[in-house]
Amino acid sequence: MLSLLLCGLSLALPPFVRADACKDVSLQNEAPSAGQPFAFDCTHPPLTSGKVHVTWYKYPSKIPVSKNTQSRIHQEQNWILFLPLTQEDSGIYQCVINGTDTCHRIHVNLTVLRKDWCGISGNGQLILSDEYKQILHAGRDDSLTCHLNFPQSCVLDSLKWYKDCEEIKGERFISWEMKLSVSNVSAEDGGSYACQARLTHIGKQYTVVNSITVNIAETNGYAGRIPKIIYPKNNSIEVQLGSPLIVDCNITDTRDNTNLRCWRVNNMLVDDYYNESRRIREGFESHIFFQKDIFYTVNITFLEVKMEDYGHPFVCHAGVSAAYFILKLPDGKIYDAYVLYPKPQREIQSHEVDTLVWKILPEVLERQCGYKLFIFGRDEFPGQAVANVIDENIKLCRRLIIVLVPESLSFDVLKNMSEEQIAVYNALIQDGMKVILIELEKVKDYTAMPQSIQYIKQKHGAIQWSGDLTEQSQCAKTKFWKKVRYHMPPKRPPPSSSAQPLKHTS
Incomplete structure (x- = not known):
């Protein structure tokens, strides 16, 4: 079925691109809520690292998505942006990446659902979307993450956190950046959470909500809580100036212990430090389950290595553990x-x-x-x-x-x-x-x-x-x-x- 679908999608390519010359990269499924903003980023290193032309289409139309920022649906750089979503927006969207002599496609199967945030169903149960599932660990300090990804033109502020439709307050809870710290987690902290932010785009304001289902994991003793960073190892990496680069941080942690994992530079989160240029970004986290442990991978992507990147530590954090790498030129010297x-x-x-x-x-x-x-x-x-x-x-x-x-x-x-x-x-x-x-x-x-x-x-x-x-x-x-x-x-x-x-x- 996937082969037939991708074959049919080739018909939606613009006239100047041959169907057999375009390589399908991935098909992703998204199920966001109607009535709020949504964005999808087609940046895909290394395919989008060089001089390429990125164009969004909605299948089966051969007309590109508008680049007029006043349009409800439009393309901004590599992003497709919906301000806001409607159920009629459901369908298959494709991002075509045209290079000098290459063509790649990324497909997004978008299913817009009508989800009631803090609405009440007929049986009196709270209806909350469970787009994200996260874990808090009993008896320790932990945190939740608000996943709101939008292009640079969208300003997010006024972040608020809710549990069971009531705004979270109290000394045990601290909101910072896009996270909520919870001290001394107990079984009562499980349940339905949501983070709500104000999104401003070219003078227009919207409300965006990320719903989270939180489960509580019991921790037995302190042993085994400290994660182990396998790579990097406080090492240096030789890389040519101007090259793209991807570095994985590989971490092992116990199954009942989910520490925060992130990349930092100059004591700031990488995504915040490079918020304007977005030249260096933290990638998505993946994991593999073993009998007692979980193997995590979270990468950092350089679209282009510049001179200012050499000699500075890029640090991977996993709970209380940290390790870094430093970039250096192949001749071993960074400055003249x-x-x-x-x-x-x-x-x-x-x-x-x-x-x-x-x-x-x-x-x-x-x-x-x-x-x-x-x-x-x-x-x-x-x-x-x-x-x-x-x-x-x-x-x-x-x-x-x-x-x-x-x-x-x-x-x-x-x-x-x-x-x-x-x-x-x-x-x-x-x-x-x-x-x-x-x-x-x-x-x-x-x-x-x-x-x-x-x-x-x-x-x-x-x-x-x-x-x-x-x-x-x-x-x-x-x-x-x-x-x-x-x-x-x-x-x-x-x-x-x-x-x-x-x-x-x-």
Whole structure:
């Protein structure tokens, strides 16, 4: 029957696409409620990662779904959006993904049901849709998730939680982001829940409801509650710039213990951190049941790896367990140069250093010359210790740029560092890392400088700044910048446009 259905659907393709050239990817069934907004995302890495054209149709029509955002049913980017649903919208919808020489289709079998939220049936029983089933564990703190997925143009706010049609209140319940935390779960916490939010789209407001059936699972003792993350293992992954990437987080947990599982970056949920670009997203969770355990998989998808992704930990959380991976380029270096600079005590000199480091260096080396710099004070994570910033990130750089001023006491960055950190510099120098010394003013006496700086000066020399820190000094063709560029590493080759996604899993 599925083969016949997919065969019949091929007739709905637009005239310029051959039916035998379009490959069927999947058929999904959706049964949402009438009277409220609904959306379906056709983003399907890696099929939609490159330059493709996505078009929605309703079978058997050959006319594309409208892209007029004022229409009740319309396409926005890869999404099809219903504002709101009616029972007449039931049917089969297909998303056609056209590439340069490829064609793929995703089919959605939409059945719109008339579900009464908090209505009463003839036998007095509460009628609630059970679109989502979730579990709370007795005797511990747990949480529920509100599953509302809409495109960026839809703003969700005013989230409220209900149990048996009454709004949830009390000290044991805390609503945060799209979750409801429940402390000290008991058997009475089971039942029919719903999360309700206000959805605003181009000035129009709607109410959207997600109904949840909650069961209570008994927990016997504390042993076995802590989940085990099999992968990632606090490891690094080599990936080319511009490539798509999918990384699985594999977790084992006991059958009676459902911890929260999610991906975070910079202490934020991935979907929230990349809410605007949606370039990096958390995927759907899948699981496999074993005799005593459950094996979970939740992935993180990069539509395109960018330079800012390298060197930062992407963390998979499962309850109290956490593990991360870090992306790195195949040659092992992420940045072209690490910039280390002093904090002079004189205000005028401090202003000159900041102007050179924060304005002129990025303008010339990054914008005009295309290098990637790690500037101490600009590119580290908030709250990172100085020693950790230097120790972790300098290893990811191909060059080390040190800005000097004549006052020996002004070089507080190095003077305040531990001997271990100074040893890191010496080790890097001995391992062949090239260092570029830039004298903001002529340094006549190096004897008051740390020994590591004296050694660098003897081995690599120094380039003296020439200019007045104005726009005339911000030209890459001047003599000073030609000297700096001579010591910088070779330019990186551009990323391949035909990169295929990498899949990392245990």
